[in-house]
Amino acid sequence: MKRFVPAVLVVSLLLFAAACNSGSSESSSSASPADFQKKLQEDLIKAAPGAVIEIPEGKFKLDKTLSLKVDKVTIRGKGMDKTILSFAGQKAGSAGMLVKANDFTIEDLAIEDAAGDALKVEDGTNITIRRVRVEWTAGPKETNGPYGIYPVTCKNVLIEDSVAIAASDAGIYVGQSDTVIMRRNRAERNVAGIEIENTKNADVYENTATNNTGGIMAFNLPDLPVQGGENVRIYNNKIIGNNTANFAPTSQIVAGLPTGTGVLVMAIRNVEIFKNVIKDNNTANINITTFSPPEDKPIKNEKYNQFVASVYIHDNEISGGGASPDVRLPKIAGLTRAAGKTFADVLYDGVIEPKDGKPGTMADAKICLDNNGAATFLNYDAANGFKKMGKDAKAYKCALPALAAISLPQTGAAGGGM
Amino acid sequence: MLLRVSSWMISFMNYRRWSEFDMISIRNIFRLGLVLGLAIGSVSCDLLGSGVRVHLAEPFPAKLSKWRLFEAGAMPLKPNKGVVPYDLNTPLFSDYATKHRTIWMPEGTAAVYNGEDVFDFPVGTVITKSFSFPDEKNPGRERILETRLLVRAKDGWKALPYIWNEAQTEATLEIVPDPVEISFKDPGGTQHNITYSIPNANECAQCHERHKTLLPLGPKARNLNRDLAYAEGPANQLDHWTKIGYLKGAPAAAEAPRVPVWNDPTSGSLDARARAYLDNNCAHCHRPGGVAGYTAFLTEFTETDMRRLGYFKPPNSAGYTGNRPFDIVPGKPEESILLYRMESTRPKERMPEIAREIVHREGIQLIREWLASLPQEQTAARSAAATARPRDAAKEAP
Numbered sequence: 001m002k003r004f005v006p007a008v009l010v011v012s013l014l015l016f017a018a019a020c021n022s023g024s025s026e027s028s029s030s031a032s033p034a035d036f037q038k039k040l041q042e043d044l045i046k047a048a049p050g051a052v053i054e055i056p057e058g059k060f061k062l063d064k065t066l067s068l069k070v071d072k073v074t075i076r077g078k079g080m081d082k083t084i085l086s087f088a089g090q091k092a093g094s095a096g097m098l099v100k101a102n103d104f105t106i107e108d109l110a111i112e113d114a115a116g117d118a119l120k121v122e123d124g125t126n127i128t129i130r131r132v133r134v135e136w137t138a139g140p141k142e143t144n145g146p147y148g149i150y151p152v153t154c155k156n157v158l159i160e161d162s163v164a165i166a167a168s169d170a171g172i173y174v175g176q177s178d179t180v181i182m183r184r185n186r187a188e189r190n191v192a193g194i195e196i197e198n199t200k201n202a203d204v205y206e207n208t209a210t211n212n213t214g215g216i217m218a219f220n221l222p223d224l225p226v227q228g229g230e231n232v233r234i235y236n237n238k239i240i241g242n243n244t245a246n247f248a249p250t251s252q253i254v255a256g257l258p259t260g261t262g263v264l265v266m267a268i269r270n271v272e273i274f275k276n277v278i279k280d281n282n283t284a285n286i287n288i289t290t291f292s293p294p295e296d297k298p299i300k301n302e303k304y305n306q307f308v309a310s311v312y313i314h315d316n317e318i319s320g321g322g323a324s325p326d327v328r329l330p331k332i333a334g335l336t337r338a339a340g341k342t343f344a345d346v347l348y349d350g351v352i353e354p355k356d357g358k359p360g361t362m363a364d365a366k367i368c369l370d371n372n373g374a375a376t377f378l379n380y381d382a383a384n385g386f387k388k389m390g391k392d393a394k395a396y397k398c399a400l401p402a403l404a405a406i407s408l409p410q411t412g413a414a415g416g417g418m
Numbered sequence: 419m420l421l422r423v424s425s426w427m428i429s430f431m432n433y434r435r436w437s438e439f440d441m442i443s444i445r446n447i448f449r450l451g452l453v454l455g456l457a458i459g460s461v462s463c464d465l466l467g468s469g470v471r472v473h474l475a476e477p478f479p480a481k482l483s484k485w486r487l488f489e490a491g492a493m494p495l496k497p498n499k500g501v502v503p504y505d506l507n508t509p510l511f512s513d514y515a516t517k518h519r520t521i522w523m524p525e526g527t528a529a530v531y532n533g534e535d536v537f538d539f540p541v542g543t544v545i546t547k548s549f550s551f552p553d554e555k556n557p558g559r560e561r562i563l564e565t566r567l568l569v570r571a572k573d574g575w576k577a578l579p580y581i582w583n584e585a586q587t588e589a590t591l592e593i594v595p596d597p598v599e600i601s602f603k604d605p606g607g608t609q610h611n612i613t614y615s616i617p618n619a620n621e622c623a624q625c626h627e628r629h630k631t632l633l634p635l636g637p638k639a640r641n642l643n644r645d646l647a648y649a650e651g652p653a654n655q656l657d658h659w660t661k662i663g664y665l666k667g668a669p670a671a672a673e674a675p676r677v678p679v680w681n682d683p684t685s686g687s688l689d690a691r692a693r694a695y696l697d698n699n700c701a702h703c704h705r706p707g708g709v710a711g712y713t714a715f716l717t718e719f720t721e722t723d724m725r726r727l728g729y730f731k732p733p734n735s736a737g738y739t740g741n742r743p744f745d746i747v748p749g750k751p752e753e754s755i756l757l758y759r760m761e762s763t764r765p766k767e768r769m770p771e772i773a774r775e776i777v778h779r780e781g782i783q784l785i786r787e788w789l790a791s792l793p794q795e796q797t798a799a800r801s802a803a804a805t806a807r808p809r810d811a812a813k814e815a816p
Contacts, residue, residue: 034596041594045619065772067620092615094766100630116766122712123630143738145766153712168738176712223714223734251739251755253732297732297743300725 037062044068044075052076055109059084065093071102077109080133080163088137090115096134096145099124107131113138117147118167125155128410129162136166140189140247144168148190152176153226158410160184168247169254170195171212174202176226181406182207191248192217192257193239198229203406208238213246214261215239215281220268221253221291222304230270233403239263241280246326256294258283258326267291269309272403277317283332284347285321285375286313288367290382307353310366312400313346318375321345338386345375346393349382368398470498470522472542474571482565482580482589487522487546493586494518494560495548500525502664504655506641508680508694510702510770511778513614514604515549516560521637523664529637531667533675534720536634543570545634551614552602563598564616565589568626568634575632577622594618604776612775621772629707639668640719641698643676677719680784692788693719695781699770715745728756738767749794751786760785 037060043053049072057078062085068075077083087096094116099106102125110133111118118134121127134148148164148171151157157180164171164187171190174180180202186209187193193209196202196218209215216239218232239262248255257264260282265271266289278285291306293299299306322343327333335343348367352360369377377393380386471486473479482488488495497503501522509517523529527540539545545568553561567578580589581596595616603609617624626632636642642655656674659665668674677694678686686694697719703710704717713734716726725731728745733755740758747753759769760782768774 038594038596041618041620045593064615067618067624069620069623090765091613092765092772094771115764122709146736146738221734223731225712225714249738249741251733251741251743252736253734297730300731 036060047073055083057082061086063091065095067098069100074105079108080110083109086112088113095120114145116145117150119149121151123153127154127157129159131161133163140166147173156408191254198224198226202232204234205236210240211244212242213259214257215242217264219266222299222301227303232271234273235275237276239278243282267306271311273313274315280320282324283326285318285345288348290351312368314370316372318345318372344378346377348379350379351383368400369393369396480591506636507644507677508698513776518548520546528666536638539570554601625702635702640675640677643674748792751789754789
């Protein structure tokens with residue numbers, strides 16, 4: 001023990017000399033990537049409400065999630081191809097950017113190669129995402145981040161003129177949210193191009209979804225706290241050739257999305273699909289279905305409704321669907337054995353929610369198809385082992401009241417459309 | 419409950435043990451160092467004051483010493499008068515950091531007891547947690563990297579990360595601290611060379627927030643209900659806090675809830691120890707209102723819904739899960755996502771998501787044993803029972 005004494009003495013003296021001089025040695029700043037990241041993160045933390053944080057032109061490397069918690073902040077770049085935040089080789093944090101704030105606007109920049117989700121916005125009101133590109137630059141890969149543009153549990157969400165490429169779950173997504181406009185976006189080579197999940201009151205229009213596994217999907221899933229998604233309008237979109245082989249990790253629910261899905265309508269009510277161009281999606285241009293969980297993943301949520309009802313599909317230009325269904329999935333393979341090697345433009349499982357303990361009727365289900373040109377149709381009667389399949393869309397010719405347009409504080413008047 | 423003085427503190431002095439690695443030499447070094455340090459410090463340094471100086475609004479002091487939470491210059495840190503060290507039965511794993519916790523409340527104020535949750539602390543409360551690692555340059559000693567303050571200001575809690583200088587003489591408030599390269603051996607003897615990442619102010623909130631409100635995590639009855647060696651002798655922490663006026667409304671410690679010590683089989687069953695581990699290593703986010711509340715995978719010690727706890731719960735938006743089907747498959751650790759996430763260090767897979775670079779070998783062992791111990795017959799039974807509903811519903815359809 002004695003041998004320590006001199007050392008301790010010296011150390012103690014040095015310690016106190018340093019403490020009393022308290023000269024802090026700030027490291028000088030240079031333009032290294034770490035400094036850019038640190039400065040930007042500091043700006044985001046210190047931002048006062050109302051602040052506009054401008055990011056110059058250039059490609060900036062970041063290795064850790066950027067986060068924002070201050071309300072009323074705008075982050076603005078110089079353009080989605082000019083200001084690039086690259087998270088290639090990210091070391092910490094799952095998201096590229098993580099925002100938990102109200103009255104948030106982000107525009108004119110790109111987020112590339114995030115380890116996980118590219119731009120995640122949680123629990124915010126009045127969220128605007130404009131001219132933002134999110135991309136995994138090596139193209140579709142199982143190891144890409146799951147979500148591109150990813151507002152969840154938000155209210156009043158505007159996503160416009162943005163681009164999402166190669167997300168391993170959904171490119172442009174809104175989940176567990178209320179009052180949403182997604183317009184003029186482009187989703188390419190994602191598993192799900194544009195996704196509206198457990199969300200109420202959404203207008204989805206003038207988007208292009210192409211070369212995804214599935215183009216645009218509106219649905220509810222059981223294992224989420226916010227339930228009851230409904231009132232979704234999908235119109236004036238181009239949903240073309242979404243035939244990229246599903247590359248989601250197999251444990252993900254989205255891995256069950258058939259390759260070649262144009263529009264998926266699942267376990268939801270009050271959906272209006274109109275004036276879209278929907279073509280050449282190889283499993284189906286529109287797939288209307290109950291949520292039937294895998295046998296080993298049963299539904300355990302009393303609030304959840306797995307059935308689909310009140311879907312009004314009209315005035316669309318639909319062609320070339322169902323030419324080559326995704327037989328990789330056992331359910332689809334089973335259906336090809338019953339229905340043939342090609343399906344139809346519009347695919348419906350025919351499952352209707354029971355009413356008062358009795359089987360529901362078509363009048364209860366309110367699936368309406370009208371004026372969709374020469375679109376072909378198949379009800380494959382999933383509940384009865386494909387026994388009473390029907391191909392006559394005329395039986396479903398009916399109309400439903402038009403759903404109301406969505407308006408947002410960010411856009412002033414209601415969005416376009418009917 | 420057994421008191422383990424040897425794993426605690428130097429009982430006759432009111433300061434805390436600073437090492438889990440070399441108790442004897444550290445103890446002696448610091449007895450000496452402290453006496454010398456205090457003697458020198460008291461005459462040469464006007465930073466010395468008596469008593470904590472609390473700051474409740476911006477701008478917060480740039481230097482930790484301004485708070486006077488610790489006696490000036492003492493290393494290891496010696497809590498100032500009224501600053502009470504505390505420990506938790508089962509803590510959060512942070513890359514094998516040794517953590518030193520203290521709490522201080524203004525004269526005449528007390529926290530209000532809550533049997534289920536964090537106590538309601540009075541305005542002015544200052545909680546500290548200091549993180550240290552074995553100092554490779556000074557064998558037998560430790561190096562503090564950071565002291566995190568949680569301050570109960572008038573408008574809620576503030577999280578303030580203070581980063582220690584190389585000389586260990588002062589810590590500076592940094593909103594976005596730089597990562598630190600460290601090398602050390604863990605208690606099991608494994609060498610680690612890591613980039614230790616210190617959370618920035620936003621990242622503090624990532625764990626500490628519930629329903630958008632920043633809250634302390636550790637100081638709950640069930641975590642604090644254990645003995646600690648105080649200067650006056652060993653006592654139960656809840657009893658001690660009541661005695662010194664820091665806590666009101668608490669029952670006798672024997673009546674209060676308690677979680678076991680995760681790695682002490684004498685303190686509780688395997689199930690209880692695993693649940694305590696999940697409570698303190700996952701539930702800060704995975705609880706209702708927590709950052710990961712939306713995932714519906716909820717791991718609080720008090721959770722009773724097995725689906726929410728992960729039994730046969732498929733992931734929703736989890737990203738890559740090693741192609742495992744459920745958060746928990748009873749009896750099958752290798753099929754449970756929970757274990758996969760604990761074993762991964764890849765940023766988008768690892769859990770906890772931040773503030774963990776190293777795999778917690780011993781924690782994984784505990785959770786693996788626990789998952790293996792969960793009755794497998796439940797697997798078939800639960801699966802069959804739960805599958806009945808949707809299939810029957812489909813049959814009823816026309």
